[in-house]
Amino acid sequence: MTELAPEVFQYFSRLIEEETGILYDVDNAYLLKNRLTDLAQGLGMQQVSELWRDVQSNGLSLAAKTMLFDLATNNETSFFRDRPFFDYFRRQVLERSQGAQRPLRIWCAAVSTGQEAYSLSMVLAELRAQGINLSYEILATDISPRVLKQASTGIYSQFEVQRGLPQGYAERYFRQEHSESSSLPVYRIHPDLRTAITFQRLNLLEAWPNLGLFDIVLCRNVLIYQSPDNKRRTIARLAQHMTVNAYLVLGDAESLAWLSESFNLEQQDGARIYRLKGPQLSP
Ligand SMILES: C[S@@+](CC[C@H](N)C(=O)[O-])C[C@H]1O[C@@H](n2cnc3c(N)ncnc32)[C@H](O)[C@@H]1O
Incomplete structure (x- = not known):
């Protein structure tokens, strides 16, 4: 999967926004795809397409959701920032x-x-x-x-x-x-x-x-x-x-x-x- 299929983008971006408030719009779909690739690999799968098939059959476990929300956040910070x-x-x-x-x-x-x-x-x-x-x-x-x-x-x-x-x-x-x-x-x-x-x-x-x-x-x-x-x-x-x-x-x-x-x-x-x-x- 080179691009995120619209239904995959919609499912995950909505879930992330509902739970964390973080917005992923179509312009940063590539970022979401990177996060989902990390999630798939964290769950022992090779690709986002495999993750998506699993979600369609079994839904997302609580542990996978926690991992997803964690990956969706940007944690950039430093001492004495600003x-x-x-x-x-x-x-x-x-x-x-x-x-x-x-x-x-x-x-x-x-x-x-x-x-x-x-x-x-x-x-x-x-x-x-x-x-x-x-x-x-x-x-x-x-x-x-x-x-x-x-x-x-x-x-x-x-x-x-x-x-x-x-x-x-x-x-x-x-x-x-x-x-x-x-x-x-x-x-x-x-x-x-x-x-x-x-x-x-x-x-x-x-x-x-x-x-x-x-x-x-x-x-x-x-x-x-x-x-x-x-x-x-x-x-x-x-x-x-x-x-x-x-x-x-x-x-x-x-x-x-x-x-x-x-x-x-x-x-x-x-x-x-x-x-x-x-x-x-x-x-
Ligand atoms: C970019 S960091 C900012 C860190 C620090 N405040 C700074 O300015 O250097 C944003 C942080 O917000 C957290 N975050 C994102 N959504 C959140 C939410 N709904 N509730 C609480 N924290 C959230 C992320 O996990 C991340 O650690």
Whole structure:
């Protein structure tokens, strides 16, 4: 099968959109075909045509669905991605450290392999080393169990550690370990940075457990793959989980234009932050 047959494209793209919100349109059918080839091979089959025959006779097992949704996600991330935001975050923490009454609550709502959450922890650890001590909690969620597994072990390859970390941080916040699968070493995050973060599977499209309210929500580079309706719904739900004056951070290429009127855009030194306007209805 060189091209995906229309019925195969339709079946899988609809299933993926219903469950994850991720849109595959005909222009990126080749991407879906690559994902389905990986799925077929992961299930011990040679080709997508074999997978399709099996689906028609037996449907898709739960394990195969989980694997499909995992493969359908783009997990691209790096430490300190979109750096100006982390500088903004540092300034905000400095302001808040004067008289904070309770721990700062942060939610990374599509954390992928964890670099985003650990970058926040590193900013806070740097401040602590300067005597500015702020208690905080980070909830880090993602739909994909595979990426969450790496995130929660906090082990990164040399390539991953070389992407985005400011100078000196690899030595300060990671321990180099021998890898069993490669001649290159791996890097394990310092346990103190790990313990302040709770990793949990959460699909933004499904019902959420009781999460409480957050002062900062990072929902970066995930809504970009979703339909306008799903984006609107997710933004409205995120707003209900935010404290007054809380802020929402999207990816650099993302915007709330046409999606929500509940936020004001604040721009500072290259960082683009959305501040919640007023009290929201409780979730
Ligand atoms: C491109 S990564 C972004 C990672 C990080 N936020 C960043 O900006 O570097 C997108 C992440 O969103 C997750 N994702 C996709 N659909 C999701 C959904 N419906 N609910 C929760 N996470 C989802 C994917 O598994 C992936 O790890």
